[in-house]
Amino acid sequence: MIQPAGGETGPETRSQDVVLDFGRILAIIRRSWWLIGGLGLAGAIVAAIAVLQVTPTYQSGAELLLGQKARLDDAMGALFQDLRLDDAAISGEVAIITSGRLLSEATERLDLQSHPEFNPDLRPPEDEPGLLSRIADGAVNLLKRAMGLGTGDEPDGLTGPGGSPVRDAAMTGKTALGEQADYVDQLRQGLSVRQVGRSNLVSIHYLSTDRMLAAAVPNALIDIYLEDQIDRRFAVLSRATSGLESRLNTMRDRVESSERATIDYRTRNLSDGFGSRVQLDQQLSDLSVRLSAASAEYAELASELRGLNTLIDDQGAIATAGLFASPTIDTLRVELSDLRRREDRLREQFGSDIPQLADTVREIERLEAALSEEVLTLRDDKAKLVDIAGARRQALANELSELEQRAIALADREVRLAQLEREQSAAQLVYETFLDRFNQTRDVGDLQESDAQVIDYASPPPAPVAPNKKLAVALGGFAGAFLGLALAFGHAVVDTRLRTLDGVQRLMRGADTILMPRVSSFWRRGDPLHTALRNPQSAVAESLRTLRSSLMMAAPASGGFVVTFVSTRPGAGKTTTAVNLGRLFAKMGKSCVLVDADQRRGNIAALLKLPLDPDLIDVIEGEATLDEALHEDSQTGMHILTTRLDAPDPAGILLSRKMTDLIGTLKQRFDVVIVDTAPLLPVADALPVVRLADQVVMMVPYGSKADDVATGRRMLDRAGRPPSCAVMSFAPANTISSYY
Incomplete structure (x- = not known):
């Protein structure tokens, strides 16, 4: 993949800046999979430990269908519209079910005062709260005071000897509920009564730490409600029948008046000579x-x-x-x-x-x-x-x-x-x-049925509803994984390493930028030196051909030209890219020579299995001729000038006049001269060779530090040879989009 040189971006480029780079997102996730997985596992373990410490609670429910047609509805449903249920009426029935009157009767019928959940005196003694519990309680009380809420320890002003009108009025509700008043509020806290959608179905659920009590409360409430509804319907019946007879007389008079009006009008028609419609039509x-x-x-x-x-x-x-x-x-x-x-x-x-x-x-x-x-x-x-x-x-x-x-x-x-x-x-x-x-x-004076129908009574739940162990563990794992993702993306935000071609483009303004993927195979590491020859359809080979085309388009129309490969740090892929590029030039019929100018860690001779003597230093010192020092690549015919690693002054050799003359001679004899140099930052050996180059290729490994690359660019600018091409090497394969 190649991006043209130039520092300006058009409207299309600017509009693409806001598009999410899903490839980079996936790359961040792949790099941080161990962090995400580890935190997810840790979160699941913590959630599992926490959920085992929670007391399980059970919930059971019953369903009641309101507004069923009974004998009383047959008698009065068409006359009294207020007996037909709508959403407002159902909300009223729900309020009756949850009223203190019915709840008080339920607590009395179930004898909740003898149940440990409602009577603290019957509970087993609790352990002395730990330090963390006391600290948490103190923090809650402090927060309540700051918000203007009571802590529960203040006197309510309703106790003490003697009575007063204010106290009597304030205690009206508890007085009406009798001895069960203390348990009604607690019973209401675990009770849930709601309408199911827009239907007449009402669900009654109760949440308790006792699985039997969770089923007993809804069932008792249903029975009490049905009995109460029968009583209320008798009252409705007595009120409804009081005015029926007078309304019947009114309706009878209306019928007689209508009959008389019809007969009178028909008689007038006959007297006016209007006979049958059939006769007139005939x-x-x-x-x-x-x-x-x-x-x-x-x-x-x-x-x-x-x-x-x-x-x-x-x-x-x-x-x-x-x-x-x-x-x-x-x-x-x-x-x-x-x-x-x-x-x-x-x-x-x-x-x-x-x-x-x-x-x-x-x-x-x-x-x-x-x-x-x-x-x-x-x-x-x-x-x-x-x-x-x-x-x-x-x-x-x-x-x-x-x-x-x-x-x-x-x-x-x-x-x-x-x-x-x-x-x-x-x-x-x-x-x-x-x-x-x-x-x-x-005839319904002895009516003994309700218009509500029990759809399903509650039964003791087989398992607790809270805590949901599987859900808690899953949420803990999800929270841990989410934290891992947050850390991974946070690290990616502050990380200045170059992992996109756009980042290289910003630092290498004026240079063509090319992506070159890492060479690898499924079972073993691939051989990068033979990629261009053995796998010409690969992405690496395509990137090498792109680099070759970019260099040739910038080369002079006649004569040879010198290409120097540089990098900021070792291990950037300079030597491998230089060898493959030289072989491509040779395969297309260009005379090409590859010069190993890295006298620190140069290894072209070892990679291509060539003899070490004679070499570049021997030619410069006059101990061998150029023709004697040139070695030929058996696969492509490319010439190689190797170097040894024991030179006492590598920078001095490369700065010498003889090195300049040697490069000039090679430029006259060959179409392409490729020079592999030492890294820029550790040593200064590359700069003398860079000055002799016509084109400079900057190798930028995937994940390089942006500061290092910027420093290398400044060094090349000071040397008067800014890079003409920048190659991001070792890029992940998924960052390369194939043309085919």
């Missing part, structure tokens, strides 16, 4: 049929008359003679036809100047006039028929309108009649219902 139906037929007849006649008038206007009356069925017209048409044939023969035989032709023409004109007059007469007769049909249609329409108005009036009267009948039926129904309930109520 009349309307018949009249509608007749009106439809008359309308159709009128429309047909009117259409024929309009057509006839149009034809007469366009072609004359004679042209329409064939449309009429009249013997006179038929005779005239025959005579006219004969005369026209005669006219044609005369014209054909004798011409147009003979007297017979003129007589024939005059006769034709006379017949045509007679025919036209007959046609117009028949047309006028048809017009009269149209007028008669229209008058008949209008008369039927007027008659239908009158019937419809009468139907509307009848509907209004029917609505009013139905309303009166409904009122009469409702009054009759209420009266009959009330009368039936009253008769039933009069």
Whole structure:
């Protein structure tokens, strides 16, 4: 994983700062699992020891269903709504169950004054309280005084000889409870009576150190409550029946009044001529049929008359003679036809100047006039028929309108009649219902049942409810684990070690930052020197290729370049990364040489199983040539220049002119020159080599101290060679997100 160089962050980077880093959270938990687990176990043990010292308490409960329908409900439930239970009524019943009157009766029935839990004189003598107990009691009393509360030792002002109105009024409650008053408050403390949800179910529970008493109290309260409810219901019955008879008389008068109003209205309808709805509907139906037929007849006649008038206007009356069925017209048409044939023969035989032709023409004109007059007469007769049909249609329409108005009036009267009948039926129904309930109520004088039903009586609990040993141990373990988590995260907050790439980025501004995971396998530690060659798809190999790409993009276009690996402390993975990087360059066809410049603890020769002589020092001192000192990696062809560890002045050798010339020679002969150096902070050997580098790679192990890394960065800045890349090595595998 690589982050680009640069100190500025955009809006996206700033917005991601508020996102929880779940990877870091899990890493903190993994690092502190022993602390979390240990404190969790300790908390569970402490809770187990504490819970064994607590006196067990038992709880048992009974369930009572209120508002069940009984004979009294059948008699009066529909008449007296106050007998039906709602949430407020159930709360009132709960108050009755927990009232001092019923509790006093329960203490007397159970003889609680002879029970050690209520009578301190019957308890076994207790041991003298220890020092811690006395200190705790004193602290509680002091806190009560500071809060203005009594400690229980002050006189109540209710004792002493003689009486007074104030004392008598103050003692009214205890006086009413009698000898059981001292036990009622204690009994109420362990008692729990509540409504179950919004239902009519009431649960009664009692908490006690005696498992038998825990079941006895709810059962006794249920029995006492049922008996008390029967008494209260008798009182309700006596009050309810006192006014029933007068209400019955009122309802009877209302029924009779409704019946009279209905009969009177029906009689008025008959006298006004409003009969049956069925008869009126039949009349309307018949009249509608007749009106439809008359309308159709009128429309047909009117259409024929309009057509006839149009034809007469366009072609004359004679042209329409064939449309009429009249013997006179038929005779005239025959005579006219004969005369026209005669006219044609005369014209054909004798011409147009003979007297017979003129007589024939005059006769034709006379017949045509007679025919036209007959046609117009028949047309006028048809017009009269149209007028008669229209008058008949209008008369039927007027008659239908009158019937419809009468139907509307009848509907209004029917609505009013139905309303009166409904009122009469409702009054009759209420009266009959009330009368039936009253008769039933009069027969329940010997009622001996309650409307509450016992769903379940309490039974002695098999196990205590407190303390819950499993829950207490679990909570103790949880509290201990939570404390461990708090300590772990608190330590993580104050810890300044670098465990994220962002932390390295802040210290290495201007440098590319790369994550390189730890090389490991399931059964044994992995071999980091062969990672790039044997497992090219691994995350480590991917990080090495990322580092190679970053260095090559910053390298000059031509000629070799020098890469120096540095770190603040030993064990940062410089040598391993340098070897793997050199092999990657060699595998891609680049000529590469790896120079071991760590004359304190350099071990490249031992890692790659190379001979120690000749080495870097021999070349600088002139005891061997460069070609003799260069060794070749058998797997990739990369060249290695090793060093020995017995140099008397390592810093002087690296500061020498010959070292500068040697690096220049290597830069001319090879495409890539990789130099492995000593750590920055313990010794100053690395700085001379850093000045000769084109690019500097800073190795930052996962969990490094931020102060050490900042100091190393300042040293590189003073040397004029700020790091171009920063590699966080040995990062946990879960911090690397694979591309695939």
